[in-house]
Amino acid sequence: MALQEVFLHNTITQKPGHIQTVSSNNTGANGTTRNKAWVVDIEDDTKEKRELCEIPFYRSLTPIFRLMAILGLYRQSTSMSATSIAKIIYGGVVVILLWGNFVRSLAAIWLETDIPTEIFVTCIIASVWLLQCACNATICFYMCFTDKYQTFFQHFEKHCQSEFSQRINLQLNVHWLKKATVIVTVISLVFITTNTVASYVFTYGPFESLPNLTLSMFMSPFDTSSHVVVQILINISFLFDTAAWIFPISLFTVICLQLSRQFKELNKTIAKATEKDGTITKCLEMIRREHQHLCRSVGHADHIFSVIVLVELGLNLPLICFLLYEIIVVSYPFGAFMLTLIVFWLLAICTSVGIVSWFGAVLHESAHAAVHNLHDISISPGTENHRILEVCMFMAKMNGTPIAITICNLIPLTKEFILTVIGVLVTYFALVAQTI
Structure with missing residues (x-):
């Protein structure tokens, strides 16, 4: 209905x-004629729903989805064919592998006795990061059994790329979107390669002061002389861990970029809908409906990313605190090379948090930017009632619930949220600095 x-x-x-x-032409009790x-x-x-492979928005994101499928984080088909079942099994094996890696790292903390402080903190950092990767992989695996991807892309194609959308220049710029997707994908691959190499260097790197210490940490609670198969599985798991960490963020970035672009184009149309004196020259009702369709697209995107954002920020912020503690307080026995790796991981995690927060906030600001144009509309004594109603309804939408991606449907990603996060980190940094 x-x-x-x-x-x-x-x-x-x-x-x-x-x-x-x-x-039509209804007459009231007093003989007056009511409006139609x-x-x-x-x-x-x-308008019939189109298959995912037929939707331009989805096809433009093919590089990201294809790499996620290769690494067991995505599958398009929801059928129960032999190929689909094989992909389900593959994705399940990946999830089990990542959770097994996390349990292994957690067991290493509890089974080891008399762990030095610097080693203990390093193990905690590794466990928290592995937990985040396992959670991301589980969420991606679960999403393949839902219709949230289909709902988002089909809604965008049906309502945000309608005939009216294209008449007001809101058509999808496929060339721009493909270019943005390729750039994000290349950056993701570069980071995955760099982080994987850094992990291997950390594990097998020549630390003269404490030889084989990092390898022991890497293999724990297994002995360093464990079977080669165990070492291979642990090494492979780090590649899948990094992919599970970065690709959901890449997908989030591209979708936020496109939705923000749609809102900005619509805001240009709203600005053109008024003359220099503020008189409405176009049907504001239709523009308001188009804005509502985009808002619903944000809602569907929130259903996809809200839990991922919760995991991303809920675990990365503690990681930043632990890494700062390592750099500022803990006296490392590994030397300058190990300190360089720690700084690299700190910058990578801060960048991840910054990307999610920034693009989420940009989407929120773009969705609410129309309120500035609505205040320019002139409401003269002769303005029709229905036009006043349209303006009031539009402004009520702008001033109501934030139109944004949320953290588990609780906290919207806004500029205020970014300032709050920065304030918390600065406060923590100041408290840690006092302990030196």
Whole structure:
């Protein structure tokens, strides 16, 4: 059943979708004539849903989805064919491998006795990071059994790329989106390669002061002389761990970029919808509906990323605190080379938190930017009531619940959130510095 909104109009404005007359020339008890009521269907059920592979937005993100599929983090088909079952088994094996790696690192902390402080903190950092990677892989595996990806892309194609959307220059710029996807994918691959190499160097690197210490930490609780198969599985797991950490962020970045771009283009249309004196020259109702469709796209994207954002920020922020503690307080026995690796991981995690927070905040600001144009609209004494109603409804949407990706449907990613995170980290840094 299509969701409907009733607007009172004295004249008919041609709109895409269904327009039906509910009442015409109705006479009240006092003999006056009532305005005509027009029912406008926001959802156009006559437009068939397209398969994912036919949607331009989805096809533009193929490089990311393909790499995620290779690493067991994504599968398009929800059927139960032999190929699909094989992909499910592969994804399940990846999830089990990553959780096994986390349990191994956690067991190493509890089974070892008399661990030096610097080694203990390093093991905690590794365990928290492995937990985050395992959680990301589990979420991606679970998402393949839901229709959230399909719902997001199909809604965007059906309502944000409608005939009216294209008439007001909101068509998808496939060339720009593919270029952005390729850039994000290349950066992700470079980081995965760098982080994997750094992990191997950390494990097998020549630390003269404490030989074989890092290898012992890497293999713990297994002995360094364990079977070669165990070492191979642990090494492979680090590649999958890094991929599970970075690719959800890459997908989040590209989708936020595209939605922000759509909102900015719509804001340009809203600015052009008023003359220099603030008089409305276009049907603001249709623009408001187009904005509502984009808001729903943000809601569908939130269903995909809200838990991933929770894991990303909920575990990365403690990691930043531990790494700062390592650099500032803990006296490392590994020398300058190990300190360089720690600084690299600190910068990588800070960059990850910054990307998620920044692009989430940009999307929120783009979605609410229309409120500045709405204040420029002139409401004169002769303005029709339905136009005043359109402006009021639009402004109520802008001033209401934040239109943003949230942390587990609780905390929206906004500029205020970024400032709060920075304030917490600065406060922690100041407290740690006092302990030196």
